[in-house]
Amino acid sequence: MLDEKTAAKAPSGFVHRFMDSDLVYSFLRSPVVVISFIITALYFLSAAFAPWIAPHNPFDPASLDLMEAFTPPAWTADGSMKFILGTDDQGRDILSTLIFGSRISLIVGFSAVLFSVVLGVGLGLLAGYAGGWAETIVMRFADVQLTIPAILVALMIDGIARIIVPVELRDEMSIYVLILAIGVSDWPRYARVTRGATLVERNKEYVSAARVIGVHPIKIMFQHVLPNVMGPVLVMGTIGLALAIITEATLSFLGVGVPPTQPSLGTLIRVGNNFLFSGEWWITLFPSLALVILVLAVNLLGDWLRDALNPRLR
Amino acid sequence: MSDRLIATSPEPALLELENLSKYFDVSKSLLNRTIERLPKQILKAVDGVSFSIKPGQTFSLVGESGCGKSTVAKLVVGLHKPTGGQIRFDGTNVADAKSIAQNAALRRRWQMIFQDPYASLNPRWRVHDIIAEPMRVFGLAGSSTELSKRVSELLEQVGLSAMDGEKYPHEFSGGQRQRVSIARALSSNPEFLVCDEPTSALDVSVQAQILNLMKDLQRDIGLTYLFISHNLAVVYHVADMIGVMYLGRMCEIATPQDLFRNPRHPYTRLLIDTIPDLEMTGKAREPVAGEVPNPINPPSGCSFHPRCPLANDRCKSEIPKPIHSATGMVACHAAEEGRLPAPQTVAPA
Numbered sequence: 001m002l003d004e005k006t007a008a009k010a011p012s013g014f015v016h017r018f019m020d021s022d023l024v025y026s027f028l029r030s031p032v033v034v035i036s037f038i039i040t041a042l043y044f045l046s047a048a049f050a051p052w053i054a055p056h057n058p059f060d061p062a063s064l065d066l067m068e069a070f071t072p073p074a075w076t077a078d079g080s081m082k083f084i085l086g087t088d089d090q091g092r093d094i095l096s097t098l099i100f101g102s103r104i105s106l107i108v109g110f111s112a113v114l115f116s117v118v119l120g121v122g123l124g125l126l127a128g129y130a131g132g133w134a135e136t137i138v139m140r141f142a143d144v145q146l147t148i149p150a151i152l153v154a155l156m157i158d159g160i161a162r163i164i165v166p167v168e169l170r171d172e173m174s175i176y177v178l179i180l181a182i183g184v185s186d187w188p189r190y191a192r193v194t195r196g197a198t199l200v201e202r203n204k205e206y207v208s209a210a211r212v213i214g215v216h217p218i219k220i221m222f223q224h225v226l227p228n229v230m231g232p233v234l235v236m237g238t239i240g241l242a243l244a245i246i247t248e249a250t251l252s253f254l255g256v257g258v259p260p261t262q263p264s265l266g267t268l269i270r271v272g273n274n275f276l277f278s279g280e281w282w283i284t285l286f287p288s289l290a291l292v293i294l295v296l297a298v299n300l301l302g303d304w305l306r307d308a309l310n311p312r313l314r
Numbered sequence: 315m316s317d318r319l320i321a322t323s324p325e326p327a328l329l330e331l332e333n334l335s336k337y338f339d340v341s342k343s344l345l346n347r348t349i350e351r352l353p354k355q356i357l358k359a360v361d362g363v364s365f366s367i368k369p370g371q372t373f374s375l376v377g378e379s380g381c382g383k384s385t386v387a388k389l390v391v392g393l394h395k396p397t398g399g400q401i402r403f404d405g406t407n408v409a410d411a412k413s414i415a416q417n418a419a420l421r422r423r424w425q426m427i428f429q430d431p432y433a434s435l436n437p438r439w440r441v442h443d444i445i446a447e448p449m450r451v452f453g454l455a456g457s458s459t460e461l462s463k464r465v466s467e468l469l470e471q472v473g474l475s476a477m478d479g480e481k482y483p484h485e486f487s488g489g490q491r492q493r494v495s496i497a498r499a500l501s502s503n504p505e506f507l508v509c510d511e512p513t514s515a516l517d518v519s520v521q522a523q524i525l526n527l528m529k530d531l532q533r534d535i536g537l538t539y540l541f542i543s544h545n546l547a548v549v550y551h552v553a554d555m556i557g558v559m560y561l562g563r564m565c566e567i568a569t570p571q572d573l574f575r576n577p578r579h580p581y582t583r584l585l586i587d588t589i590p591d592l593e594m595t596g597k598a599r600e601p602v603a604g605e606v607p608n609p610i611n612p613p614s615g616c617s618f619h620p621r622c623p624l625a626n627d628r629c630k631s632e633i634p635k636p637i638h639s640a641t642g643m644v645a646c647h648a649a650e651e652g653r654l655p656a657p658q659t660v661a662p663a
């Protein structure tokens with residue numbers, strides 16, 4: 001993969017070492033993973049540059065024309081090249097809403113995973129390293145929460161937020177509430193994995209070596225133990241991203257997620273669902289496809305990462 | 315207890331342990347105990363151990379697996395809190411150093427080298443950071459260029475290249491890792507090193523290199539060692555004093571010459587008999603009777619009596635008191651009563 005010149009120039013360079021690693025090797029060996037990566041990267045890029053990529057701005061009421069509502073996709077008899085994937089009931093371009101919708105889905109999914117990783121890893125580290133009462137309280141709490149389906153926890157948090165947040169702020173806050181709801185519903189998984197790995201690491205001699213010189217326990221937890229438990233957590237986080245996107249879509253589909261003015265993929269599917277039986281199939285089909293492809297790609301990446309980072313499977 | 319030992323030596327000891335004990339509570343959870351009506355179970359890992367180490371000397375602890383030698387090491391460096399007894403370092407009772415500053419001042423003076431060089435270095439840290447950590451913690455660092463210079467010096471001092479600091483631990487062999495471990499231990503300029511079986515995870519050829527390195531360092535910087543090992547042949551070469559432990563208690567303390575020429579505890583004799591020896595090839599060996607008893611439920615009296623060829627009724631009921639001599643200690647009724655047959659063992663080559 002790497003030409004000789006680069007190798008000779010920077011024998012210990014980061015790029016060289018990275019390109020030479022087992023991870024990159026197993027990545028390039030599997031076409032499925034490469035395709036998943038390209039698809040995921042495309043989603044991320046289109047989400048990041050949505051305003052420039054999308055052919056229309058679906059949220060600008062001035063550009064909407066109700067006369068253009070329910071235009072079928074371009075390749076059908078009534079289709080128009082102006083709207084490649086057709087339009088919805090308000091005349092919004094489906095492709096553009098898709099691009100903006102996956103942006104919201106990715107932002108929510110990513111932030112929710114980040115939130116639950118920070119919460120779960122923090123509490124898991126504390127439980128695993130400190131042991132005793134801290135461990136009992138954190139892990140029993142996690143066990144109890146795991147008995148309730150994550151979606152119910154998220155619904156509950158959403159319900160509580162609806163009571164607390166004033167009406168006029170509700171639409172504005174809804175995306176944060178969603179992130180909080182999904183994040184809180186998912187932390188026990190990360191806490192469990194982190195605690196398990198921490199229990200193994202804390203008895204290793206490098207931790208004792210740090211304790212002998214009197215390094216503060218908090219520092220040991222974050223500087224010594226954390227880097228060694230992050231491997232499995234990163235893998236779970238990747239798979240968790242797919243799960244979080246699905247949870248977000250489910251919540252939005254149920255109508256408790258983001259408002260229709262800022263639709264995510266789930267909201268788009270819900271809105272389109274109303275027109276499914278009247279023959280306007282494209283309004284719900286394309287967001288669903290987009291969701292399935294995104295989740296599948298992220299999931300495949302996560303699966304690969306799990307196998308690639310597991311030394312026992314090498 | 316160790317008073318008499320100190321009295322015979324003009325030099326004050328650097329480290330003194332007095333009646334040190336560590337009990338671990340290994341009972342099941344409160345719920346299980348209540349339901350199954352089980353009593354609390356206490357494991358006496360270390361039970362009344364006393365010895366002292368003079369500056370610049372090497373004190374070796376030997377014994378079978380599970381006899382409490384590693385627990386003593388962990389107690390000394392503060393990884394465990396003693397259940398009873400005292401640890402005095404350079405005259406200061408370690409338990410008295412309560413403030414953070416006092417604690418750090420003490421901790422700065424000792425360091426530990428661990429058994430498993432594959433587990434004792436953080437796999438995610440560069441060797442440079444591993445070695446620099448004690449200096450950073452104790453604020454000996456100065457500027458980052460000074461720090462790098464010192465790390466390079468240390469790496470060269472332990473026989474590695476100054477360039478090795480950029481590498482990660484997995485890029486080294488076991489012996490090299492142990493050298494890194496030693497460099498880390500030396501970085502805070504300690505006077506006292508606790509070595510918990512530093513060579514037992516290494517190949518024989520590498521063991522010798524590491525032992526020689528440790529001896530050189532002792533000669534050059536005047537280090538004091540507490541050297542834990544189960545390998546008597548290694549101990550014979552490095553130790554100035556040897557303590558033999560059995561089931562958490564000290565059986566015998568003697569100089570290597572005395573210990574190998576004239577072992578006074580039956581357990582010491584048993585240990586010495588097990589050293590592989592070329593001259594013994596083909597000859598029948600005395601098989602070692604029995605196994606180490608369960609330390610949760612140790613035998614009454616002298617804990618060695620079920621395996622001891624000299625045991626009598628007194629050994630079964632009465633714990634032997636330590637008998638001090640000019641250079642050592644033995645805790646055995648047979649030795650006290652003079653029932654000990656003359657030794658036939660020779661020192662290992």
